[in-house]
Amino acid sequence: MGGVRTAGDLVLRMQLAEKMKIDEAKSYVASKLGVTVEDLCDVVTMTDIRTDLGLGLCHVEPSGKEINGIMAKCRIEEVLGIRINSVQRFKENAGILSKEARR
Amino acid sequence: MKEEKTFRTRMGDGSLVRMTEEEIRADIWAGTEDAVRCGKVEPMSEEDMEKLYDIVTAPGGVVGVSPGREIVLTNDSGGYKINVKSQVPLPKEMETLLYERCLGCDSVDIGNTDYNFKTAKGIAEREAGALQQALQVTTMPLLYGAMPDMGFYTQPDGPVGNWATLLPEGKIQEAWEAQEQAVKHSVKDITFVAEKMYKAGADGINLDTCGASGDADFLASLEACEQITSRHPDLPVEIGMAGEFVLGMHGRLKYKGKRLAGLYPHDQVKLVEEAGASIFGLVVNTNCSRSFPWNIARTITFTQACTKVAGIPVHADVGMGVCGVPMVEIMPADIVSRADKALVELGKVDGL
Numbered sequence: 001m002g003g004v005r006t007a008g009d010l011v012l013r014m015q016l017a018e019k020m021k022i023d024e025a026k027s028y029v030a031s032k033l034g035v036t037v038e039d040l041c042d043v044v045t046m047t048d049i050r051t052d053l054g055l056g057l058c059h060v061e062p063s064g065k066e067i068n069g070i071m072a073k074c075r076i077e078e079v080l081g082i083r084i085n086s087v088q089r090f091k092e093n094a095g096i097l098s099k100e101a102r103r
Numbered sequence: 104m105k106e107e108k109t110f111r112t113r114m115g116d117g118s119l120v121r122m123t124e125e126e127i128r129a130d131i132w133a134g135t136e137d138a139v140r141c142g143k144v145e146p147m148s149e150e151d152m153e154k155l156y157d158i159v160t161a162p163g164g165v166v167g168v169s170p171g172r173e174i175v176l177t178n179d180s181g182g183y184k185i186n187v188k189s190q191v192p193l194p195k196e197m198e199t200l201l202y203e204r205c206l207g208c209d210s211v212d213i214g215n216t217d218y219n220f221k222t223a224k225g226i227a228e229r230e231a232g233a234l235q236q237a238l239q240v241t242t243m244p245l246l247y248g249a250m251p252d253m254g255f256y257t258q259p260d261g262p263v264g265n266w267a268t269l270l271p272e273g274k275i276q277e278a279w280e281a282q283e284q285a286v287k288h289s290v291k292d293i294t295f296v297a298e299k300m301y302k303a304g305a306d307g308i309n310l311d312t313c314g315a316s317g318d319a320d321f322l323a324s325l326e327a328c329e330q331i332t333s334r335h336p337d338l339p340v341e342i343g344m345a346g347e348f349v350l351g352m353h354g355r356l357k358y359k360g361k362r363l364a365g366l367y368p369h370d371q372v373k374l375v376e377e378a379g380a381s382i383f384g385l386v387v388n389t390n391c392s393r394s395f396p397w398n399i400a401r402t403i404t405f406t407q408a409c410t411k412v413a414g415i416p417v418h419a420d421v422g423m424g425v426c427g428v429p430m431v432e433i434m435p436a437d438i439v440s441r442a443d444k445a446l447v448e449l450g451k452v453d454g455l
Contacts, residue, residue: 008176008208
């Protein structure tokens, strides 16, 4: 689907986390982002959406405002309403989230 | 006399061939019939055969799906296709960034270049370190992948007897026992590695090329998947197959009461589902001596039977020598894109 160029990473996260088939996963992500299913693969629309929500991009103007990697994944967790293991581990290791809270 | 129009396509070994409309239609029919005969599945409808003919003969080099029909990608790259296979010296942590930022991949898996769990076990801490580093800087899902590759557990360098040599000697009981022991070793190693990767933050575990050593290999994958997902419901597992048919190297092994030997994709997916996996990687073998129309028709027939019953996403394996793709190292985009389009639009797969 184009990964972070579009919404491919987000749709795949729903397949992994919730075992959603492709149509259900795309509809879910589209509804969470407030776009149509066709928009999910449109690089222009998705660049705007990902920029506004800070969900990570494949190409950014160099600046301290870049949100990618673990920062973007913290936001993706919230936007999609799922738990991302790397985010949970990061928070746990950074002392933001206790092991007990994770359980 | 006017020469009959021909279309450029390829054989299963990748060689170029020109075929007439009649020849293409005949091969689509024959490929479908072969899948029906082997898998005891329903044939593709005549309407779908017509659509497949249009895909095979579509003008242009690369073809694509209609907007809105795009699907996602997982893979078994191991994060070493660029640094090892293409000899571009690059740490695999950084290679994942190329997949994400330059190639637009939906995900990638990190793995050891010697892509099997037995080898990965010995360096699991180091592998987990690389994965953790990559997870800090990438946004897309990162899985840890390897093959169960149960042949690695056989003598002389492994702990159990080699069933491939025991069977021809008529030592059936010994071959059975060797495979049963290898399943235990394999499950132990897979779950050990998975545990390390879970703690490093992996987005999932990719059990790749499952069933390569036969039914025992598939059993190890299913049992390992069940243990991983029971212990960590938030650690998804993808099970990708080695071939379309589970070889009965043991012959008597069962999972949840179902005999594994001889299963085709539409039966494999139900067991993978029961084991708790999130994604099933479907394989249909490519016949090198047959044309692309024959191979892709056969693939779509098996795929339709599988996606029809699947309760989890199905990702078609479209690498070298599987799902209509020719048996070549460097992929011809004309055929790969046609195989992809057919798998999405006719096979109804959820990913590649």
